[in-house]
Amino acid sequence: MNQTSLDILQRLPDEFQYRELKGIELRTERQSQEQRERTEAENQQWIAHWESQATDKERARAQYQAAVNRGQAVCAIASLILLSFMLIPGLNRMAERTLKLYEWTHSPATTTATTVTNAHPYSNKTTAPVAQAKVVPFRPLKQHRGPHFYDDTPTGSYDYVLERDGSTAVPIPSPCNGIIGRVWFQGRTGNLSTGFGAGQIVEVACDGGKLWLFGHLVKGSPTKQPGDRITKGEDIGIQGKTGRTSGVHIHNQIHEYSIGIDGVPVRGARITDRKLTQPLIDEYRDFLATGGDK
Structure with missing residues (x-):
């Protein structure tokens, strides 16, 4: 309110001064309320925007973690498949060799052979039969x-x-x-x-x-x-x-x-x-x- 308005207001009767001041007070309060409401609305919009971004980030993080988990699962399955391909042939060969050794050590020809004197300190086996097919491929040599x-x-x-x-x-x-x-x-x-x-x-x-x-x-x-x-x-x-x-x-x-x-x-x-x-x-x-x- 400028000086001119104040001068005019002071020349008015008291009743009119009160009414005018009350109107000014109400307008000022209404403007303040409108300002508060605008500010509150802006704050709510900002909060909603922030929450939306947080939700998007959380969704993206969940999608990323799910992708990582799927990748780890695929890698684990691939590793198991590769490991099985690597181990199974070796285990098969080991089983075949063990079977061959068992068959040889328990064959009648082997078990009836005489025990070698001064045998190898790690071996308790007996020798295979001495009789063999005559070897000639490398003569004369x-x-x-x-x-x-x-x-x-x-x-x-x-x-x-x-x-x-x-x-x-x-x-x-x-x-x-x-x-x-x-x-x-x-x-x-x-x-x-x-x-x-x-x-x-x-x-x-x-x-x-x-x-x-x-x-x-x-x-x-x-x-x-x-x-x-x-x-x-x-x-x-x-x-x-x-x-x-x-x-x-x-x-x-x-x-x-x-x-x-x-x-x-x-x-x-x-x-x-x-x-x-x-x-x-x-x-x-x-x-x-x-x-x-x-």
């Missing part, structure tokens, strides 16, 4: 050293070349009746500078005896799998030059061994005393040289 390969083998090990009719692509006969141990590839094929390891390896655990490790075979040539039975003179693979070598030859190591719960021989300590290994190698060479007559 020579064994010699180099000069096209380098023998730097550790004490108790042997490197030598097998040759048949001028060829070194010679199948390697098993030195005994026994069980195949590990069949694996070690290192990288190359010369003495670029290669390392013994390449393609086959382990043969002789009944009541020792485990023979054959190295440098042709990759992929092994004819048996771990846990398989093998007969003396039966081929285990082809002589090659995998791993670190300057030429085709065979590497032999002789070890102690035990039998694992799956029926597969477990290679133990290597025998380094040549007084123990040399007679075994000599006997094997005589066997090779005579084509199985000895």
